[in-house]
Amino acid sequence: MTETLMVSIYVFVLAAFVGVEVISKVPPLLHTPLMSGSNAISGITLVGSLIAAGEGHAGLGVILGTIAVVFATINVVGGFLVTDRMLKMFKKEPARKTSRS
């Protein structure tokens, strides 16, 4: 087993624990934005897509890479924007002033 792989496995396991710690605290109120926001983060696979699309040899690999860039960018751009759109709406007080007694 190579050293890089060992380090990667460490990273994987530790990240899983960080994930559990961070995400268990999110209240049900925010579950949908959590899902779309974390979903946008999973678009990080864009990093791999960019490398695949730009490696320079023309061929199937570049075509697949380019499609991957399109997919991952939709995921990233759509995910972050739609999450922002949702979170913008969460307010403590109603926007319209209602006469509360």
Place this chain on the structure above:
Amino acid sequence: MNVLAELLYLVASVLFIMGLKMLSSPKTARKGNGIAAIGMLLAIVVTLTDQKIIDFSFVLIGLIIGSGIGLYLAVRVQMTAMPQMVGVLNGFGGGASALVAFAEYLRLSGDPSLGVWKGGDVSLDVLITIVLSLLIGTVTIIGSGVASAKLQGIIRGAPILYPMQKQMNGAMLLAVLVLGVFFVLDPSRWYLLIIITGLSVVLGVTSVIPIGGADMPVVISLMNSYSGLAGAMTGFVISNDVLIISGTLVGTSGLILTNIMTKAMNRSLANVLFAGVGADYDPTVQATEQRTVIRYTPEDASTIIDGAQSVIIVPGYGLAVAQAQHVLQELVNIMTARGMQVRYAIHPVAGRMPGHMNVLLAEANAPYDILMEMEQINDDFQNTDVALVIGANDVVNPAARTKKSSPLYGMPILNVDHARTIMVCKRSLNPGFAGEDNELFYDQKTMMIFGDAKETVTKLVHLMKA
């Protein structure tokens, strides 16, 4: 290894973690999302400038097309269509991971055309994770596509069952793993990857079609988890830690949500995935039992609400279907202005994805401090004058407490039946998704108001204003 690039990837990972952490409070959530987006931008810029990219033309074309589509989807989507939207986005992420795994295989093969293997020794873990990325990524994009099509009503939402379904899915998964082993032993067998992808496509379809509409919150969460896992596997393929970290974060996040959803239904994940609950559900069929309920009008309801001190509103998927969230909040504003105590009681699996109702009501400007979770509010029903149920059914069905044979049995429900008066606004007496007739509708304290939720609530608003 470019040290600066690696360090900046680490910064991006930290920004993701911080962003997710800030999502745990509505006050900081929007900023958190922004911070995560900055992390993503950083990771993209680092990748683009890291000299691994030789030809920018395809990269730029991909980025422009993807941004355009992403922007269009994000701006145009309606809040009621959010479950489909999240499903589709999950799918694109998973699909990208699968494509990257395949492209990396081609790169490793040392020849741009398929079928030639000039690659020397490729380490075992890379080959294994290529197979896993392909499997998980493909199942994610196809499964999410099917789930979204069900939610959008393009295909029937009810479970589609056929004999030996579980066994066939199991056999296909086993076949993928066996073929994967053969591929790892001799990576020049490229055709095995094609077969694996094909089987994964079929698995993506067959694993989602037996799951019915109201179980969709589980499917969407699970696909969310898969899309992260696929990214993490791709991280192993191209040995990139930022992919592993972020993919794993998302993978765990999806799993936690899945777990919350299944717990809220008191069912196991296996039961949700394979039992085909709701298979007999057909919204066009009338309730079979010939029992009578008294029909009330919105006028009757407004008289009762007029005299009430406290009201709890229980929204369900029907609210989303009727797009009644805005007019409902208008009603709430009128009631609050009259000094009544009004709150929403939100069941964890109300709607079609985790937090669905919260997003809809937030869109209607409902202040989030009156959106109550089940545990917070369940004991308050007994001291409440009116429980107003709008478009919810299974989550208020007392059969979940008493009837052992029911598919709902054991599911924690909202104690709507403890309220002094119950008003149920519903299209018809049809049983809910689980196919269980709802005793609540025949309760003497219950006023059934039939009709479209939006029309009924609009009438209530007019009556209350008068």
